[in-house]
Amino acid sequence: MSLIVQKYGGTSVGDLARIRHVAERVARYRDQGHQVVVVVSAMSGETNRLDALGKELVSRPDSREMDVLLAAGEQVSIALLSMALIARGVPARSFLGFQVPVRTDDAFGRARIEEIDTQSLMAAVREGIVPVIAGFQGVASDDSVTTLGRGGSDTSAVAVAAALKADECEICTDVDGVYTADPRVEPRARRLDTITFEEMLELASLGSKVLHPRSVEFAGKYQVPLRVLSTFVEAGGTLITMESETMEQPLVSGIAHTRDEAKLTISGVPDVPGVASRILGPVSAANIEVDMIVQNTGADGLTDFTFTVKRSDFDKARELLAPVQSSLKARSLSGDDGIAKVSVVGVGMRSHAGVATRVFDALARENINILMISTSEIKISVVIAERYMELAVRTLHSEFGLEQAVPA
Amino acid sequence: MSLIVQKYGGTSVGDLARIRHVAERVARYRDQGHQVVVVVSAMSGETNRLDALGKELVSRPDSREMDVLLAAGEQVSIALLSMALIARGVPARSFLGFQVPVRTDDAFGRARIEEIDTQSLMAAVREGIVPVIAGFQGVASDDSVTTLGRGGSDTSAVAVAAALKADECEICTDVDGVYTADPRVEPRARRLDTITFEEMLELASLGSKVLHPRSVEFAGKYQVPLRVLSTFVEAGGTLITMESETMEQPLVSGIAHTRDEAKLTISGVPDVPGVASRILGPVSAANIEVDMIVQNTGADGLTDFTFTVKRSDFDKARELLAPVQSSLKARSLSGDDGIAKVSVVGVGMRSHAGVATRVFDALARENINILMISTSEIKISVVIAERYMELAVRTLHSEFGLEQAVPA
Numbered sequence: 001m002s003l004i005v006q007k008y009g010g011t012s013v014g015d016l017a018r019i020r021h022v023a024e025r026v027a028r029y030r031d032q033g034h035q036v037v038v039v040v041s042a043m044s045g046e047t048n049r050l051d052a053l054g055k056e057l058v059s060r061p062d063s064r065e066m067d068v069l070l071a072a073g074e075q076v077s078i079a080l081l082s083m084a085l086i087a088r089g090v091p092a093r094s095f096l097g098f099q100v101p102v103r104t105d106d107a108f109g110r111a112r113i114e115e116i117d118t119q120s121l122m123a124a125v126r127e128g129i130v131p132v133i134a135g136f137q138g139v140a141s142d143d144s145v146t147t148l149g150r151g152g153s154d155t156s157a158v159a160v161a162a163a164l165k166a167d168e169c170e171i172c173t174d175v176d177g178v179y180t181a182d183p184r185v186e187p188r189a190r191r192l193d194t195i196t197f198e199e200m201l202e203l204a205s206l207g208s209k210v211l212h213p214r215s216v217e218f219a220g221k222y223q224v225p226l227r228v229l230s231t232f233v234e235a236g237g238t239l240i241t242m243e244s245e246t247m248e249q250p251l252v253s254g255i256a257h258t259r260d261e262a263k264l265t266i267s268g269v270p271d272v273p274g275v276a277s278r279i280l281g282p283v284s285a286a287n288i289e290v291d292m293i294v295q296n297t298g299a300d301g302l303t304d305f306t307f308t309v310k311r312s313d314f315d316k317a318r319e320l321l322a323p324v325q326s327s328l329k330a331r332s333l334s335g336d337d338g339i340a341k342v343s344v345v346g347v348g349m350r351s352h353a354g355v356a357t358r359v360f361d362a363l364a365r366e367n368i369n370i371l372m373i374s375t376s377e378i379k380i381s382v383v384i385a386e387r388y389m390e391l392a393v394r395t396l397h398s399e400f401g402l403e404q405a406v407p408a
Numbered sequence: 409m410s411l412i413v414q415k416y417g418g419t420s421v422g423d424l425a426r427i428r429h430v431a432e433r434v435a436r437y438r439d440q441g442h443q444v445v446v447v448v449s450a451m452s453g454e455t456n457r458l459d460a461l462g463k464e465l466v467s468r469p470d471s472r473e474m475d476v477l478l479a480a481g482e483q484v485s486i487a488l489l490s491m492a493l494i495a496r497g498v499p500a501r502s503f504l505g506f507q508v509p510v511r512t513d514d515a516f517g518r519a520r521i522e523e524i525d526t527q528s529l530m531a532a533v534r535e536g537i538v539p540v541i542a543g544f545q546g547v548a549s550d551d552s553v554t555t556l557g558r559g560g561s562d563t564s565a566v567a568v569a570a571a572l573k574a575d576e577c578e579i580c581t582d583v584d585g586v587y588t589a590d591p592r593v594e595p596r597a598r599r600l601d602t603i604t605f606e607e608m609l610e611l612a613s614l615g616s617k618v619l620h621p622r623s624v625e626f627a628g629k630y631q632v633p634l635r636v637l638s639t640f641v642e643a644g645g646t647l648i649t650m651e652s653e654t655m656e657q658p659l660v661s662g663i664a665h666t667r668d669e670a671k672l673t674i675s676g677v678p679d680v681p682g683v684a685s686r687i688l689g690p691v692s693a694a695n696i697e698v699d700m701i702v703q704n705t706g707a708d709g710l711t712d713f714t715f716t717v718k719r720s721d722f723d724k725a726r727e728l729l730a731p732v733q734s735s736l737k738a739r740s741l742s743g744d745d746g747i748a749k750v751s752v753v754g755v756g757m758r759s760h761a762g763v764a765t766r767v768f769d770a771l772a773r774e775n776i777n778i779l780m781i782s783t784s785e786i787k788i789s790v791v792i793a794e795r796y797m798e799l800a801v802r803t804l805h806s807e808f809g810l811e812q813a814v815p816a
Contacts, residue, residue, distance in 0.1 A: 016465045050484065057424045057488055058495035065494065068502050069487035072480040076458065079477035080465055086473065087466035094476050098506055099551050143507050 002167035003035045003125070007135065007157030010044035011174045012231040013077050022231060023084035025172075026130060030090060035125050037164060038092075039135045039157040040081055042073025047136075063108035067137075067147045071097070074134035074153075082132045092130040095121070097137035097145065102156065104138035104146045111138055111146035113155065116163035125164075133160060151212025158215045162222035169219065169226050170237075171211060176230035177238035178203065178210055180402035181255040185393045188403040192253060193236065196243045197226075199253045202345045202379045216240065243347055251355065252346035252400040255393050259386060261291070261339045262314035263306055263372065264321060268331025271303040278328065279305055282320045288313040292341070292374045292383065302331070306372060308383060311337050339371060340389035343381040344396055356380050362399040368392050410575035411443045411533070415543065415565030418452035419582045420639040421485045430639060431492035433580075434538060438498060443533050445572060446500075447543045447565040448489055450481025455544075471516035475545075475555045479505070482542035482561075490540045500538040503529070505545035505553065510564065512546035512554045519546055519554035521563065524571035533572075541568060559620025566623045570630035577627065577634050578645075579619060584638035585646035586611065586618055588810035589663040593801045596811040600661060601644065604651045605634075607661045610753045610787045624648065651755055659763065660754035660808040663801050667794060669699070669747045670722035671714055671780065672729060676739025679711040686736065687713055690728045696721040700749070700782045700791065710739070714780060716791060719745050747779060748797040751789040752804055764788050770807040776800050 006026065013019050029036050041047075047070055054061040054069050061069075078094040085092035097104075100121060104111035124131045135153025138146045148155055154171060161169035178200065181189040195203070197220035201213055210228055219226040219240065229237025269275055280290060290307050297303040309317050314337045325333040349355040359380050363370060368391065372383035384392055397403065414434065421427050437444050449455075455478055462469040462477050469477075486502040493500035505512075508529060512519035532539045543561025546554045556563055562579060569577035586608065589597040603611070605628035609621055618636055627634040627648065637645025677683055688698060698715050705711040717725050722745045733741040757763040767788050771778060776799065780791035792800055805811065 016461070019465060053424070053484075054488065054491060057427060058491050060495070061491045062494040065487045065490040065502055068490075068504070069484060072483040072487075075480040075483065076461075076477055079473045079480075080462065082473040082476070083462060083466050083469045086470040087468070094473055096476070096553070145504070 001033045001035065003037070003164060004029060005037045005039060005157055005161040005164065005166045005169045007039040007153060007169070007171050008041065008081075008231060009153065009171075009173045010041045010046070012172055013040055013081060014044040016080070018231075019077075019080050019084050022081060022172075023088045023090070025231065026085060027088055027090050030130065036130050037121060037125065037160060037166070038081065038130060038132045039153060039160055040074060040077045040132060041135050041153040043077050046073040046076070064144055067108045067111075068145050070147050071134070071137040071145045074136050078132045078134045085130055085132070090130055091128055092132055093124055095131050095133045097134055098139040098143065100133060102133075102138035102159070104140055104148070106140035106142070106144060106146065108144075108146055110149040111140070113138060113148070113159045116159055118163050121160070121164065151214065154212040154215035155218055158219045158222070158224050158226065161224045162218070166224070169224050171215075171226065171228045172231040173210065173228065174230065174232070175210060175228070176233050176235045177228050178240075179254065181393050181397045182257065185257065185390050186255070186397045189397065190403060191235075192238050194239045194241050195253055196347050197240055198243065198378055199345050199347055200240050202343070202376070203254055203256050250346060251348040251352055252344050252402065253348075254345050254402065255396045255400075256343045256345060257389055257393050258341045259389065260311040261308050261341050261383065262311045262317075262335065262337035263308045263339055263383065264314070264317055264333070264335045265304060265306040266321065266325055266328070266330045266333050267304045268302045269305055269328050271297045271301055275303070275328065276305065279321070279324055280307065282324060283309070283317050286316065286320060288317050288320075292372055292381065294372050294374070308339070308341070308372070336371075338386045339383050340386040341381055341383050342389060342392045342396065343379050344400070345379045346400075347378050349380075350377055358399060359396060362395050363392060366391055366395050368395070409441045409443065411445070411572060412437060413445045413447060413565055413569040413572065413574045413577045415447040415561060415577070415579050416449065416489075416639060417561065417579075417581045418449040418454070420580055421448055421489060422452040424488070426639075427485075427488050427492050430489060430580075431496045431498070433639065434493060435496050435498050438538065444538050445529060445533065445568060445574070446489065446538060446540045447561060447568055448482060448485045448540060449543050449561040451485050454481040454484070472552055475516045475519075476553050478555050479542070479545040479553045482544055486540045486542045493538055493540070498538055499536055500540055501532055503539050503541045505542055506547040506551065508541060510541075510546035510567070512548055512556070514548035514550070514552060514554060516552075516554055518557040519548070521546060521556070521567045524567055526571050529568070529572065559622065562620040562623035563626055566627045566630070566632050566634065569632045570626070574632070577632050579623075579634065579636045580639040581618065581636065582638065582640070583618060583636070584641050584643045585636050586648075587662065589801050589805045590665065593665065593798050594663070594805045597805065598811060599643075600646050602647045602649050603661055604755050605648055606651065606786055607753050607755055608648050610751070610784070611662055611664050658754060659756040659760055660752050660810065661756075662753050662810065663804045663808075664751045664753060665797055665801050666749045667797065668719040669716050669749050669791065669794075670719045670725075670743065670745035671716045671747055671791065672722075672725055672741070672743045673712060673714040674729065674733055674736070674738045674741050675712045676710045677713055677736050679705050679709055683711070683736065684713065687729070687732055688715065690732060691717070691725050694724065694728060696725050700780055700789065702780050702782070716747070716749070716780070744779075746794045747791050748794040749789055749791050750797060750800045750804065751787050752808070753787045755786050757788075758785055766807060767804060770803050771800060774799055774803050776803070
C-alpha cells in the first residue's frame with residue numbers, strides 16, 4: 001500500500017464528465033489498496049475568467065483581493081470533485097487552503113509555501129477519507145487568502161507530497177509524459193520513462209509546458225518522486241528522478257524549443273563598466289523578462305550587446321531602448337522578431353565533451369545559421385530564424401538518436 | 409458619526425457597473441462621517457448557477473461539499489467590491505466567513521449563526537477600513553464552510569449589526585422600501601416610512617419578498633434597527649421598528665398576497681382522533697410545505713379537511729392523498745389549483761375589533777367568494793379564486809384607506 005498524491009489540472013476537471021472520470025480514476029487507485037490524496041486546479045478557463053473580471057472592474061486590482069477572487073476557482077472544483085467521489089461511494093472531504101492549513105508568506109499573487117500542517121490530512125487518510133485539496137491557494141499568518149501564482153497547483157501538490165512523505169506525486173494532465181521533443185514538430189519523438197529533475201527544469205523553463213518549474217525545483221529539493229502522466233490515457237507516464245551515479249545517463253534527453261522570441265541588438269557601444277545595466281535597467285524596470293544575453297567586444301573597443309525577450313514585449317522594449325541608444329552614443333539599434341530558440345538538454349553532456357560541436361555541425365549541414373548561442377552544464381541553446389525551427393528540432397533529434405529507445 | 413451595516417443583495421452587485429455604483433454609495437456614506445461595514449450576496453444568478461452545477465454532477469450532492477461550492481459565489485463578490493472600493497480610494501478589506509469568524513452550527517445548507525467575533529471587524533473599522541463581509545456563509549467548529557440557506561445574507565447582515573451594536577442595519581436592494589400593497593397590483597400603494605417587526609414578519613412570510621423572515625426575527629430579537637431601501641434610488645426607505653406603546657398604530661399596515669397556491673380537500677372523513685396526522689403525515693414526510701389548514705365537522709359526525717400547498721406541489725400532494733382517502737374511507741378527494749391568498753396585516757388590529765367583518769363585507773360587496781379563512785393576532789388571510797386576486801387587493805387597500813399618508 002502506498003500513499004499517493006495526485007494532482008489534476010484544469011483540463012482534467014474542465015467539465016462535469018471529466019470530473020466524474022477523475023472520481024473513477026481516484027476510486028480505481030483506492031480499490032488497488034493505495035491511500036490517495038488529491039490536489040485540484042480550477043476548472044479550465046475559470047482562473048482566466050476571474051482574472052479578467054477583476055481587471056475589467058479596476059485597472060490595477062488590489063493584490064490581496066485579487067487572491068480572494070482567484071481562489072474561488074479552486075473552491076468550486078474541490079467541492080465538485082468531492083461530491084463526485086462521495087456519490088461514487090468513496091469517502092472524500094474538500095480542504096481549502098486555510099483548512100489544511102497551507103501556510104504561506106503574504107506575497108499575494110506569488111506566495112511561497114512556508115509550512116503544510118499534515119495533522120488534519122493524515123487524520124482523514126487514516127479514516128479512509130480522500131482529502132481533496134484546493135491547489136494554488138494558501139493562507140498567510142493573518143488568515144488572508146493567498147495564491148501561489150500561475151502553475152501554483154503543481155507546487156501545491158509537490159509540497160503536500162513532501163509534507164506527507166508520500167511515496168509518489170502524480171501530476172495528472174492532458175499529456176501522457178515528457179517527450180524527447182514536441183511530437184507536433186518531430187513525429188518520431190519518444191516518451192521518456194525517466195528524466196532527472198535538472199533536465200526537467202531546463203525543459204520546463206524552455207517551454208515544454210508540462211510542469212511548473214517551481215514545482216520541479218521543490219520536488220528536487222525535498223526528493224519527492226514525481227510522475228507526469230495522463231488523466232485520460234492509461235500509461236506509465238514519465239518519472240522524474242534524482243540523478244543516479246550508477247545509472248548510465250543518456251547523452252541527450254530531449255530537444256526543447258520556444259517560438260515567440262525576439263532579439264534586440266545595440267551595436268557600437270563604448271565598452272565601459274555599467275553599460276549592461278544602463279541597457280537592461282529600463283527594460284527590467286518595465287517588467288519585461290530578458291532571456292539570453294550576449295555581448296561581444298571587437299578590436300575597436302566598441303561592443304555589440306544583444307538580448308532576447310518575448311515577442312509580445314518586442315515593441316515596448318525597442319521603444320525603451322531608443323533613448324538609451326542616443327544617450328550611450330551607440331552606433332545602431334536593431335531587432336528581429338522572427339526568431340526561435342532550440343535547446344539540447346541532457347545531464348549526460350556533463351561528462352562528455354563534443355556535444356556542442358555536434359549541435360553546430362548538424363545545423364550547419366542543413367544550412368541553418370546560428371544567431372546566438374548560450375550554454376549551461378546540461379544544456380545548449382541556439383537562437384535561429386524561426387522558419388528553421390522545425391527542421392532544427394528534427395535534425396538534432398535525429399543527430400542524438402532520440403527516436404530509439406534507450407537500451408535497458 | 410454612526411456605525412452602519414449595509415447589506416447589498418445579488419441584484420445590487422449583479423454586474424461590474426453596479427459594483428462600482430455600490431462602491432460610490434459606500435464612499436458617500438463614509439464621506440458623511442459614518443463608519444460603514446458591508447455585507448454582500450453573490451452576484452445575481454451565481455448561487456443558482458453553482459447550485460445547478462452541483463445537482464447536474466450528482467443527483468444528491470453531499471451537503472458539506474454543496475456549501476463549499478455555494479460559498480464561492482460570495483467570495484467573488486466581496487473581492488470585487490473591495491477592489492472597487494480600494495480603487496475609489498476607500499480602504500477596504502474582504503472577510504470570508506472563517507476570517508471574521510462567523511461561527512455557526514454544522515447544519516450544512518441551513519446553518520444557524522452561533523457567534524460573531526467582532527475583534528477583527530472592529531480593528532478594521534478603527535483603522536478606517538471598510539470590512540466587506542461575505543454574507544450567507546459561516547464556519548463550523550471544525551472549520552468546515554457552512555451556508556445559512558436562501559436569503560441568508562440578510563441574516564448575516566443583521567447578525568453582524570447586532571454583534572457590532574450598529575446604529576442601523578440597511579438592507580439595500582432593488583425596491584425602495586415596504587409598500588402597503590404590491591404596486592404592480594395596486595398602483596396607489598404607498599411606501600411605508602415605518603413598520604413593526606411583527607408586521608414585517610407577516611408580510612415577508614406572506615410573500616412580500618423584501619426581507620428574509622429569519623433576518624427580521626433576528627433583528628427583532630436583538631433590537632437591531634433595520635431599514636429596507638434602494639441601492640439605486642435615493643430615498644429614505646422603510647424603517648422596521650419595535651412596536652411602541654405610545655405610538656399610534658395604524659389599524660392596517662398593508663395588504664399582502666400570494667399567487668401560486670393550491671388547496672386540497674378530503675370530505676366525509678370520520679371525525680376521530682389522529683385523522684389530521686394521518687392526512688398530513690405523508691404530505692410533510694414528502695417535504696411539502698402546508699400553509700393554511702381548516703377543518704369543519706358537520707352534524708353527521710363526518711368532517712371536511714382542507715389545506716393549502718404551493719401550486720408546484722399540488723399534483724404530488726394529490727397523489728399522496730389518494731391512498732389516504734381510501735384507507736380512511738373518506739367520501740371524496742377534491743382540489744383546486746386556481747386560488748390565491750390575500751392577507752390584511754396590522755398591529756393596530758390587536759386592539760380593534762371589527763377588522764375581520766370589514767374585510768368580509770368589502771369582499772362581499774365585490775361578489776368575491778371566500779374559500780378559506782385564517783386569522784392571527786395581527787393578520788387576517790382569506791383564500792379566494794385567483795382571478796379575483798387583484799380586485800381583492802385593491803378593494804381592501806381602499807377599504808382601509810392605505811393610499812392616504814398616515815397623519816403625522
